[in-house]
Amino acid sequence: MSRAGSTRVHLYGWLLLAPAAILLIAFTHYPTGATLVHSVFSEGTALRPSTFVGLENYGFMMGDEVFWRVVGNNFWFAVGTIPASIALALLMAVWVNGRLPARGLVRMAYFTPTILPMIAVANIWLFFYSPDIGLIDQVLRLFGASGHNWLGDPDTVLGCIIIMTIWKESGFFMIFYLAALQSLPPELEEAAKLEGAKRWYIFRRITFPLLMPTTLFVLINATINSFKLVDHLFILTKGGPDNASSLLLYYIYEVAFSFFEEAYAATLTAVLLAVLAVISIGQFAILDKRIHYR
Amino acid sequence: MVLASSAIAGSHLWNSGSDSMSVIELVGVTKAWGDIVAVDDVSFTVEDGSFVVLLGPSGCGKSTTLRLIAGLESVTAGTVYIGGEDMTHKSPSERRISMVFQSYALFPHLNVAENIVFGLKVRKTPAAERDQRLKRAAEIVELSDLLHRKPAQLSGGQRQRVALARAIIAENAICLMDEPLSNLDAKLRHDMRGEIRALQRRLGVTVVYVTHDQSEAMSMADRVILLRDGRIEQAGTPDELYDRPETVFAAGFIGTPSMNLLDLTDGPGGAGISGLEGKPVLDGPGEGLKLGIRPEHIEIRDFGGLPAELVWSDYLGADTILTARVGSQSLLVRVPGRFDVARGVSVNLVWAPENVHVFDTATGRRASGRQALAMAA
Ligand SMILES: Nc1ncnc2c1ncn2[C@@H]1O[C@H](COP(=O)(O)OP(=O)(O)OP(=O)(O)O)[C@@H](O)[C@H]1O
Ligand SMILES: [Mg+2]
Numbered sequence: 001m002s003r004a005g006s007t008r009v010h011l012y013g014w015l016l017l018a019p020a021a022i023l024l025i026a027f028t029h030y031p032t033g034a035t036l037v038h039s040v041f042s043e044g045t046a047l048r049p050s051t052f053v054g055l056e057n058y059g060f061m062m063g064d065e066v067f068w069r070v071v072g073n074n075f076w077f078a079v080g081t082i083p084a085s086i087a088l089a090l091l092m093a094v095w096v097n098g099r100l101p102a103r104g105l106v107r108m109a110y111f112t113p114t115i116l117p118m119i120a121v122a123n124i125w126l127f128f129y130s131p132d133i134g135l136i137d138q139v140l141r142l143f144g145a146s147g148h149n150w151l152g153d154p155d156t157v158l159g160c161i162i163i164m165t166i167w168k169e170s171g172f173f174m175i176f177y178l179a180a181l182q183s184l185p186p187e188l189e190e191a192a193k194l195e196g197a198k199r200w201y202i203f204r205r206i207t208f209p210l211l212m213p214t215t216l217f218v219l220i221n222a223t224i225n226s227f228k229l230v231d232h233l234f235i236l237t238k239g240g241p242d243n244a245s246s247l248l249l250y251y252i253y254e255v256a257f258s259f260f261e262e263a264y265a266a267t268l269t270a271v272l273l274a275v276l277a278v279i280s281i282g283q284f285a286i287l288d289k290r291i292h293y294r
Numbered sequence: 295m296v297l298a299s300s301a302i303a304g305s306h307l308w309n310s311g312s313d314s315m316s317v318i319e320l321v322g323v324t325k326a327w328g329d330i331v332a333v334d335d336v337s338f339t340v341e342d343g344s345f346v347v348l349l350g351p352s353g354c355g356k357s358t359t360l361r362l363i364a365g366l367e368s369v370t371a372g373t374v375y376i377g378g379e380d381m382t383h384k385s386p387s388e389r390r391i392s393m394v395f396q397s398y399a400l401f402p403h404l405n406v407a408e409n410i411v412f413g414l415k416v417r418k419t420p421a422a423e424r425d426q427r428l429k430r431a432a433e434i435v436e437l438s439d440l441l442h443r444k445p446a447q448l449s450g451g452q453r454q455r456v457a458l459a460r461a462i463i464a465e466n467a468i469c470l471m472d473e474p475l476s477n478l479d480a481k482l483r484h485d486m487r488g489e490i491r492a493l494q495r496r497l498g499v500t501v502v503y504v505t506h507d508q509s510e511a512m513s514m515a516d517r518v519i520l521l522r523d524g525r526i527e528q529a530g531t532p533d534e535l536y537d538r539p540e541t542v543f544a545a546g547f548i549g550t551p552s553m554n555l556l557d558l559t560d561g562p563g564g565a566g567i568s569g570l571e572g573k574p575v576l577d578g579p580g581e582g583l584k585l586g587i588r589p590e591h592i593e594i595r596d597f598g599g600l601p602a603e604l605v606w607s608d609y610l611g612a613d614t615i616l617t618a619r620v621g622s623q624s625l626l627v628r629v630p631g632r633f634d635v636a637r638g639v640s641v642n643l644v645w646a647p648e649n650v651h652v653f654d655t656a657t658g659r660r661a662s663g664r665q666a667l668a669m670a671a
Contacts, residue, residue: 187399190366195413195464196387205412209403 032273038266050263057267067268069243070251073158077247078226080162081169086218088170090211093177094203107178114172122235125164126151129236151237154244161236161245165229173218180214181207212291216283223279227272248272316375317342317468317500318363323372325358332358334524335372340502340517342467345494347511348504350521351547356504357396359521360470363502365389376468392461394471398453400445400460407432407441410459431463434493451482458490462497469494471503475510487514508548512536520544538651542658545586545651551615553651554592554625558583564667569621573600576652577665585666586651589615589628592643599644599669604635618643644669 039057044050061067096107113121128135132147141147150156184207192202230250233239239246239254246254249272256265316339325333333355340346348356361367363374365386374382381389400409410431414424432438435455445453454474461469474490475483491514494501505511511518512532520527520535520543528535528544539545545553558580561571565580575585594616605624606617614633615626620643627643650666653659 185397185399187395187397188401190386191393191395191399191401191460192412192416193366194364194386194391194393195416197412197416201416206401 035266035269035273038263039270041263043261043263057263060264061267061271066243066246066251070246070248073244073246074227074248076158077162077165078223080159081165081226082219082222084162085166085170085222086173086215088166089173089218090177090215092170092174093181094207096174097178097181110171110174112171113168114175116168118168118229118231119235121164121168122232125160125167125232126236129160151245152241154241157237157241157245161232164232164236165226168229169222169225173222176214176218177211180211184210212287216287216291219287220280220283223283224276227276316340317377318502319375320359320363321373321375323359323362323374324370325355325362325367326370331524333362336521336524336526337372338519338526338529340500343498343500344516345491345501345503345514346517346519347515348502348519348521349508349511349515349547350506350527352506354521355524356506356521357472358524360393360472360502360504363389364391364393364470390464390466390468392464392466392469394454394457394461394469394474396473396476398445398457398474398477400453400456402445405442405444406437406448406456409445409456410437410463412460413464427463427465431459434462435459450477450479451486454478454486458493462493462499466499468500468502471501473504473506475505476507483510490514509550512548520547538660539586540660542584542586542653542655545653549588551589551626551628553586553588555653556585556587556620556623556625557655558585567600567621567623569623570600571621574667575600575650575669577667582655583661583664584653584655586653587625587645587649589626591649592625592627592645594627594629595642595644597642599642602641602643604639604641605637607633607635609633 040052040054041050042048042053042056092110096103096110100106116124129150131137131149131152134150136150137145137147148156150160188206188210189202192206197205227248230247230253233245233247233250237245239250243251248268252265252268252272255261255268318340320339321337323333323336324331336355336359338346348359350356358367362369363376365374365381365384365388369382372382373380376389376391401412404412407428411419411424411428414427419427428441429438432441435458437452437455437459440448440452445456448456454477457474461471471490475486478486487510490501490503503514512535515532517529518532518535519529522543527547528540530538535544535548539548539553542555545555557568558565558576559568559571560566560579560581561574564574564578565576565583565585566572566574567585576583600620602618602620602625604616604618608615608617609632613628613630615628616633616635617624618627618641625643647666647668652661652664652666654661
């Protein structure tokens with residue numbers, strides 16, 4: 001091919017790439033870079049222009065009690081939601097994959113929470129958790145318990161949020177497990193059955209290992225979601241009481257748009273990004289070796 | 295390839311009794327899914343240590359029959375006896391049967407060794423015995439060097455051997471195989487036929503083998519059960535099916551190329567091939583009958599017999615298949631060696647009366663008591 005020809009081919013390539021590349025750079029890579037830059041500058045005001053302060057914002061963060069509280073919350077939120085929603089998703093998928101009357105209906109029922117917007121979900125659960133008139137208190141009253149302000153109590157609020165998130169997420173993850181289960185050849189289970197393997201043994205030794213790629217995918221998604229999903233906090237708790245239910249991203253929102261401390265918000269965002277990157281890479285690196293891809 | 299002939303010979307577990315009793319018996323077995331009747335009132339027995347082939351075209355219910363024996367499907371009606379015991383409602387594992395699946399059903403995340411000993415692990419066989427049996431089974435199927443590979447790293451033939459090893463290590467008296475060779479190329483398929491048959495004889499296991507390939511059935515089987523639309527069309531030894539097909543379907547299914555079937559009509563001096571009434575081939579009336587004659591039983595002569603016109607020749611190496619027109623019909627003739635014909639050459643066809651089969655067109659069954667006529671030389 002001539003030189004001019006090959007230049008033209010290159011040009012074509014870049015033109016085809018351009019729309020996606022421009023969008024990605026404008027809305028993903030540039031903001032990421034800008035955030036990192038922001039985080040090492042001081043907050044600029046009309047009187048004091050922002051100046052380079054190095055790691056001062058990070059230093060402030062280390063001493064910020066609310067930050068540590070929020071990190072702690074997020075940790076427990078992740079620990080509470082990830083394994084539970086994955087296990088529930090797997091359980092439901094195995095169940096609705098089997099012979100079941102009206103299983104189309106059951107599958108849809110499990111998937112419904114996923115298609116609801118988080119805000120709508122939060123409103124439903126707000127009714128469940130309301131003191132005295134809420135569903136939970138009404139049911140508990142039948143057993144003689146008195147009303148409890150579930151969302152107003154710092155000891156129970158995070159648990160409430162965790163339960164709601166599991167309810168919302170597991171239906172979504174179930175779909176992935178269901179798809180994976182249906183792509184497994186049925187002869188594998190039959191072969192194992194002929195050898196005398198019981199259901200639990202087959203699940204442990206055959207089904208579950210073959211679902212590992214799906215589990216990794218779901219695990220990474222669940223982890224990211226545990227840092228990303230905060231819509232419900234706006235409806236249910238606004239992070240309260242006393243930051244007992246605030247999560248990292250919600251705190252970032254507050255810092256940026258309630259307290260208008262953009263530089264500090266950028267600092268927190270940088271930390272969030274770093275945490276997510278480390279977790280995702282770590283999961284891939286550790287699990288990938290132990291997964292059998294077909 | 296020849297299977298390692300060491301090991302096994304004389305192993306007590308595989309010689310499950312000397313008297314020849316039936317180890318599998320199906321009585322009036324039916325399997326239906328709604329309106330679809332996959333297996334329809336099927337009854338047969340399988341003798342101990344024999345190699346029985348379920349043969350038939352695609353969709354005739356071979357796999358379903360096999361799965362009913364294995365207990366992977368439940369019967370709609372009928373009884374399945376295994377080892378003289380009613381196993382109709384027993385679970386697959388209680389039937390103590392091994393099975394080789396068409397797709398091999400190897401566990402993709404386990405290596406060859408783990409695949410083979412899977413069943414032993416399930417049954418908690420002690421590790422020492424497990425290793426010993428693995429070694430022996432791997433030797434038999436010549437997989438000893440590949441024990442640490444994953445199934446994805448094996449060729450089709452090697453995977454097939456793993457499936458085979460997994461079936462024999464269980465030391466069950468019965469092994470079911472569902473088209474185990476269909477994924478292999480022609481050469482390997484041919485080799486494996488011999489290997490499987492030799493292995494079956496050596497281990498003394500009873501095999502029920504499913505195939506849609508009649509040549510596989512003919513070369514491997516002690517007994518062939520020919521199925522059609524879920525029913526048994528004919529059951530017998532390969533010889534019986536070849537020499538005396540009971541129906542038009544059986545006649546057309548066995549043999550490559552299959553038997554010629556020619557419509558007969560009434561004619562002077564006996565039944566003649568329609569379009570060629572002057573030359574009687576069968577005593578008495580011919581209307582409503584078919585004459586069956588295998589391509590390899592027809593000879594080409596320069597004079598006498600039936601006048602025919604050659605239309606086409608297919609050279610196959612060892613022999614040539616000629617297409618000829620006789621009266622208003624065409625038939626195939628197998629001649630040894632190479633036989634080049636110019637289109638439209640006139641020849642004369644001759645066959646021996648004992649090789650002629652007569653079928654009733656309406657019922658599709660063999661018409662008994664009819665005498666084929668000797669041909670004028
Ligand atoms: N699970 C099922 N539900 C409904 N119909 C089925 C089911 N399994 C098999 N059939 C039907 O039963 C009939 C026999 O199927 P089967 O698999 O036994 O055929 P086969 O002889 O093994 O054919 P092949 O040579 O193509 O494997 C077919 O018509 C098939 O469509
Ligand atoms: Mg089949």
